[in-house]
Amino acid sequence: MYYKLIQELVDLVELYEQDDKKGQPDVTLFVQWAHKRLELSNDNNAVEPNWQGKELGRSPESVINTSLVHLYRYAKLLAKDAIAGSEFSTPDDFIYLICLVANGSLTKTALIKLNVHEKSAGMQIINRLIAHGLVEQETTETDKRNRMIHITQKGRAVLEERMDRIRAASSNVSEPLSHQEKMQLISLLSKLESFHEVKNGI
Template identity: 60%
Template sequence: MYYDLIIEVIDLIKIYEQESEPYHQDPYLFGQWLNEYYQKKGHPTIPEPEWDGKVNGRSADSVINTSLVHLYKYARLHAKAAIANTSFSTPDEFIYLISLVSFGSMSKTALIRLNIHEKSAGMQIVNRLISNGLVEQAALDSDKRNRMIHITAKGTQLLNESMQNIRIASMKVTEPLSHQEKMDLIRLLTKLENFHEEKTRGQL
C-alpha cells in the first residue's frame, strides 16, 4: 500500500481543515484547494492554456478582458433575438424587470446601480419602462422626494411571456459548458464581481 502517500494526504487534510470554512467537506472543493496549494508551492498542477499571441507576449489579462467583451456581445445578440416581436426595446429593459422581481421594489438610484449603469443611461431605461406601463413609481410616506420603482401587472405579464425565450438565450451563452464547469465559472466570476463592486462603490 502507499503508506507514505496516505500519510501525506492526511497531513494535507489537516492543513485544509485549518484554512477552509467549517463544514466544507466536499471532495471537489478539497481538490480545488489542493490545486491552489501546490500552485502556491511552485508546483503547477494544470498546464497553462495556449492563446493567440502568447508567444509574442500577449498577457493572460488581455485574453480574459477580450473574452469578457466578446461574450458580452454574444450574450446581447442572443438577448435581442429573445425579445424580438415583444414590447421590449432593449435587453436592459427586461433585465431591469427581472431585478425588480428578484429583489423587490427599490429606488431608481438603487435599480440603476444594481445593473451597473451610469445614471443618465439608467434613467432612460427606467423612463421607457414607466412610459410603457411596465413599472410605476410611488413616493415614500417618509420621504416624498424618494420614489420607489415597482413592476406592474402588465410588466409581470410581459416578463412571464418572454421568460422561456430569455432562458433559452441564457442557455445558448453557456451551451458548451458542463454543469461542473458552470459552477467553476460562477465562482471565478463572483470573485471578480465582488472585487470590482468593492472598488467602484460610490462611483456609479
C-alpha cells in the same frame, strides 16, 4: 494492499501538523486542508492554454478582457432575438424587470446600482419602462427625491410571455460548457464581481 495509501496519509498528517498554527487535531479541518492542498497542486500542474498573440507577448489579462467583451456582445445579440416583436426596446428593459421580480420594489438608485449603470443610462431605461406601463413609481416617505419602482401587472405579463425565449437565450450563451464547468465559471466570475463591487463601492 493499502500500505502505500496509509503511508501517504501519514505524510500528509505530518505536513498538516507543521502548517496547523492552532494545534487542532480535527478530522474535518484536516480534510479541508488536504482538499485545498490538492486544488493548489492541480492548479500548479494545469496546462497553460494557448491564445492568439501569446508568442508576441499578449498578456492573459488582455485575453480575459477581450473575451468578456465579446461574450457580452454575443449575449446581447441573443437577447435582442429573444425580445424581437415585444414591448421591450433593449435587453436592459427585461433585465430591470427581472431584478424587480427577484428583489421586490427598489428605489431608482438601488435598481440602477444593481445593474451597474450610470445614472443617466439607468434613468432612461426606467423612464421607458414607466412610459410603456411596465413599471410604476411611488414617492417614499423618508426621501421624497428618490422614488420606489414597482413592476406592474402588465410588466409581469409581458415578462412572463417572453421568459421561455429569454431563458433559451441565456442557455445558449453557455451552451458548450458542462455543469461542472459552469459552476467553476460562476465561482470565478463571482470572485471578479465581488472584487470590483468593493473597489467601486457598489
